[in-house]
Amino acid sequence: MIKKLSLKQRSLEILIRLKRLYPEAPCTLNYETPVQLLVATILSAQCTDDRVNLVTPALFKRFPDAVALANADIEELESLVRSTGFYRNKSKNIKGACQAIVNKFNNQVPQRMELLLELPGVARKTANVVLAHAFGINMGVTVDTHVKRLSQRLGLTEHTDPTRIERDLMILLPQPDWENWSIRLVYHGRAVCNARNPACNICKLADLCPSANS
Numbered sequence: 001m002i003k004k005l006s007l008k009q010r011s012l013e014i015l016i017r018l019k020r021l022y023p024e025a026p027c028t029l030n031y032e033t034p035v036q037l038l039v040a041t042i043l044s045a046q047c048t049d050d051r052v053n054l055v056t057p058a059l060f061k062r063f064p065d066a067v068a069l070a071n072a073d074i075e076e077l078e079s080l081v082r083s084t085g086f087y088r089n090k091s092k093n094i095k096g097a098c099q100a101i102v103n104k105f106n107n108q109v110p111q112r113m114e115l116l117l118e119l120p121g122v123a124r125k126t127a128n129v130v131l132a133h134a135f136g137i138n139m140g141v142t143v144d145t146h147v148k149r150l151s152q153r154l155g156l157t158e159h160t161d162p163t164r165i166e167r168d169l170m171i172l173l174p175q176p177d178w179e180n181w182s183i184r185l186v187y188h189g190r191a192v193c194n195a196r197n198p199a200c201n202i203c204k205l206a207d208l209c210p211s212a213n214s
């Protein structure tokens with residue numbers, strides 16, 4: 001039976017348990033600089049982080065920084081990122097974002113949400129990842145398919161739109177935990193709360209989850 005707690009208390013208890021279950025919550029994309037993280041995050045749309053990590057060593061060897069990527073031959077760029085899917089659009093966005101970083105932002109990835117959102121191919125999800133992992137700035141909660149599914153199943157949001165889900169989670173969770181919440185929910189989504197077949201019988205959140213065994 002679900003514990004009788006307020007929504008906020010339940011969210012905090014879920015957060016505490018997720019921290020116990022998954023003590024480490026590192027970014028799973030490989031990168032050495034903020035620009036490389038931005039590029040890897042753009043590539044991760046509709047693609048697994050593992051696949052992106054297979055592609056980026058050769059990409060960053062050939063084009064290691066914003067200047068190199070801004071001046072990259074688009075066909076060569078496309079061939080290097082092809083296996084991540086949507087490679088034409090991703091290549092155009094990577095080149096465009098790096099041109100803006102070089103020309104408008106003095107070769108530095110901007111550290112403010114509204115400026116990051118000016119870059120081609122960068123929406124809140126990408127900006128949240130870059131701000132949190134490259135600069136330690138928690139400006140929002142990254143909402144991907146796992147975060148969306150689990151937040152809904154856990155009864156923490158009734159919305160389907162990622163922006164509104166993000167807003168609900170930002171109210172419920174402490175700001176320093178916004179990004180690590182997303183990473184831990186992704187782990188839990190993969191390990192236990194799968195899309196098709198959630199393993200509620202072994203889930204350590206079951207007594208906090210209104211969807212348990214439903």
Ligand code: SF4
Nearest residue numbers: 193198200203209212
């Ligand atoms: S109890 Fe079931 S539905 Fe709820 S989080 Fe766990 S696996 Fe998912």
